[in-house]
Amino acid sequence: MLQASDMSKRAVILLSGGLDSATVLAMAAEQGYACYTLSFDYGQRHAGELAAAARIADKAGVREHKVLHLGLDAIGGSALTDAAIAVPDHPSDGIPVTYVPARNTIFLSCALGWAEVLGARHIFIGVNAVDYSGYPDCRLEYIQAFQAMADLATKAGVEGEKTVIHTPLIELSKSGIIQQGARLGIDYASTVSCYRADDRGRACGRCEACRLRREGFLAAGEDDPTVYQH
Amino acid sequence: MLQASDMSKRAVILLSGGLDSATVLAMAAEQGYACYTLSFDYGQRHAGELAAAARIADKAGVREHKVLHLGLDAIGGSALTDAAIAVPDHPSDGIPVTYVPARNTIFLSCALGWAEVLGARHIFIGVNAVDYSGYPDCRLEYIQAFQAMADLATKAGVEGEKTVIHTPLIELSKSGIIQQGARLGIDYASTVSCYRADDRGRACGRCEACRLRREGFLAAGEDDPTVYQH
Numbered sequence: 001m002l003q004a005s006d007m008s009k010r011a012v013i014l015l016s017g018g019l020d021s022a023t024v025l026a027m028a029a030e031q032g033y034a035c036y037t038l039s040f041d042y043g044q045r046h047a048g049e050l051a052a053a054a055r056i057a058d059k060a061g062v063r064e065h066k067v068l069h070l071g072l073d074a075i076g077g078s079a080l081t082d083a084a085i086a087v088p089d090h091p092s093d094g095i096p097v098t099y100v101p102a103r104n105t106i107f108l109s110c111a112l113g114w115a116e117v118l119g120a121r122h123i124f125i126g127v128n129a130v131d132y133s134g135y136p137d138c139r140l141e142y143i144q145a146f147q148a149m150a151d152l153a154t155k156a157g158v159e160g161e162k163t164v165i166h167t168p169l170i171e172l173s174k175s176g177i178i179q180q181g182a183r184l185g186i187d188y189a190s191t192v193s194c195y196r197a198d199d200r201g202r203a204c205g206r207c208e209a210c211r212l213r214r215e216g217f218l219a220a221g222e223d224d225p226t227v228y229q230h
Numbered sequence: 231m232l233q234a235s236d237m238s239k240r241a242v243i244l245l246s247g248g249l250d251s252a253t254v255l256a257m258a259a260e261q262g263y264a265c266y267t268l269s270f271d272y273g274q275r276h277a278g279e280l281a282a283a284a285r286i287a288d289k290a291g292v293r294e295h296k297v298l299h300l301g302l303d304a305i306g307g308s309a310l311t312d313a314a315i316a317v318p319d320h321p322s323d324g325i326p327v328t329y330v331p332a333r334n335t336i337f338l339s340c341a342l343g344w345a346e347v348l349g350a351r352h353i354f355i356g357v358n359a360v361d362y363s364g365y366p367d368c369r370l371e372y373i374q375a376f377q378a379m380a381d382l383a384t385k386a387g388v389e390g391e392k393t394v395i396h397t398p399l400i401e402l403s404k405s406g407i408i409q410q411g412a413r414l415g416i417d418y419a420s421t422v423s424c425y426r427a428d429d430r431g432r433a434c435g436r437c438e439a440c441r442l443r444r445e446g447f448l449a450a451g452e453d454d455p456t457v458y459q460h
């Protein structure tokens with residue numbers, strides 16, 4: 001049986017299959033956490049992202065990789081979950097149509113539940129306030145409010161055991177993230193950032209996520225290994 | 231097209247199929263909200279609860295009733311979602327095994343997402359701090375922390391539009407809830423509270439939820455219409 005001291009180094013890592021969360025996983029592993037990765041099958045447009053997450057978790061040798069089914073497509077309201085809303089080529093003013101209502105809140109809540117079952121006291125999420133595209137649930141003040149809520153939400157919290165939300169990318173630029181990942185030896189060819197990737201994970205090269213990613217590699221001075229559809 | 235003033239009276243009601251949430255729905259409807267009910271198929275032990283929720287929503291004439299699939303059984307950790315953990319007949323000290331890790335947080339987060347898609351500014355949940363059986367996520371301080379987080383989590387929040395979490399039962403006893411419901415004409419025979427109900431929604435009569443419910447009807451001086459298995 002695991003000792004409490006071993007369990008306290010367990011961490012749940014939210015893993016989307018994209019560049020950011022792959023970097024977060026490598027950072028958590030480097031810091032000595034026993035990593036449990038969590039992905040969501042939430043009606044997102046393509047399966048390439050989930051396949052990428054499974055590959056990344058496998059390469060990183062995580063303790064367990066779990067895919068949770070979540071019927072967010074029943075709610076809709078985003079270009080990522082509702083086929084009737086098109087993914088735009090160019091950024092709009094304000095919060096974009098690729099914003100999925102309350103997505104990070106739902107993902108963090110599920111991570112909190114799994115952390116409690118595992119006895120894990122750490123959750124990692126790759127939110128980023130610099131290139132955050134105007135998503136409200138990527139800001140530090142939001143994460144701090146989630147932390148305060150989490151401290152009261154669980155059995156662990158009632159017993160005085162904090163479950164810490166780690167956001168190691170929150171103040172990094174895309175190129176800063178890529179530099180971290182390059183240092184940790186991440187194979188970014190395995191990751192999928194594109195909103196319109198095909199089922200093999202190949203990128204469209206035109207959406208906002210593709211643009212941010214390409215500019216990031218350029219600014220970081222790293223080769224861009226992204227596989228494009230065209 | 232709906233005017234903003236109409237949309238502001240839309241409310242998402244978390245509806246489990248139990249006595250408490252059925253009462254909350256009737257209270258919200260009485261207050262003039264346009265009700266959108268949300269239930270979860272989350273790997274709970276019996277389908278009787280979901281069938282009850284659908285019946286209750288139908289009788290109340292809600293605008294829309296939605297069932298969201300949520301694979302919480304993949305996480306386990308509770309007698310309600312893990313077949314390997316038995317539902318006990320008697321209450322234990324502290325937080326019971328029927329506690330589902332982070333359940334209310336996950337449910338409220340999904341409600342927040344749907345509210346944002348609907349343009350609804352109200353969410354109702356039937357948490358109750360009196361008969362709450364030691365669940366951490368039924369306490370007022372938890373709800374207040376969720377509210378503070380929700381204010382920062384969404385597009386509506388960023389635009390200064392609060393989505394209010396209503397907890398009309400939080401300080402009522404079970405008998406107080408039943409008295410409210412009786413006044414509003416709820417047919418409690420349609421509701422299922424039992425942790426071990428069969429697929430027809432018939433109660434075991436022995437678990438903690440059955441005990442609280444039976445005592446509630448007795449204390450309220452109302453007939454108990456619960457259908458038992460034996």
